[in-house]
Amino acid sequence: MVGVSFPLYSNSSNVKAARERRQSAELQVQQAQHDAEAELRTSYEQLQGLQEVIDHSDVKLLQESLALFKKALQQGEITALVYYVEINSIYEKLQRHIDLHCQSVKLLAELHRNEL
Incomplete structure (x- = not known):
């Protein structure tokens, strides 16, 4: 007696498991791409907000005020x-301006690093 066994069902379950x-x-790759894009978008929006605050602060006026007080x-x-x-x-305001500028430069560097 000779018997031959064909594992039809076990092979199909392996194929199905591999497909899944x-x-x-x-x-997972799509989710990672989506998360990376969302993080970049958030960083970019934060950078825009910091730039608006920096642009509206008047450093020259603060420096002139220092000279006038002196x-x-x-x-x-x-x-x-x-x-x-x-x-x-006045120095506290100038320090906040410097801190905001530092944060914006860090965000800009991070965005450029992610572009590469």
């Missing part, structure tokens, strides 16, 4: 306490 693994991998202190029109309180406020 391939579809799963394709979906002149007023030297001429005795204001006290040293008033001078230091006012320039502290």
Whole structure:
């Protein structure tokens, strides 16, 4: 007696499992692409928002204010306490401007890195 066995059903289940693994991998790739695009879009929108804030801040006016307060202190029109309180406020605004500029440069570098 000779018997031959054809594994028809086991082969079809292997093919079906392989097809589903391939579809799963394709979906994972599509999801990763979608996530990357969404992250880039968010970074770009954040960069635009930072640029608007930076463009609306008037650094030149703040620097002129520093010079005027210094002149007023030297001429005795204001006290040293008033001078230091006012320039502290101006320096805080200038520091915020520098921080925003730094964030925007970092975002821009990140966007350019992702373009490559």
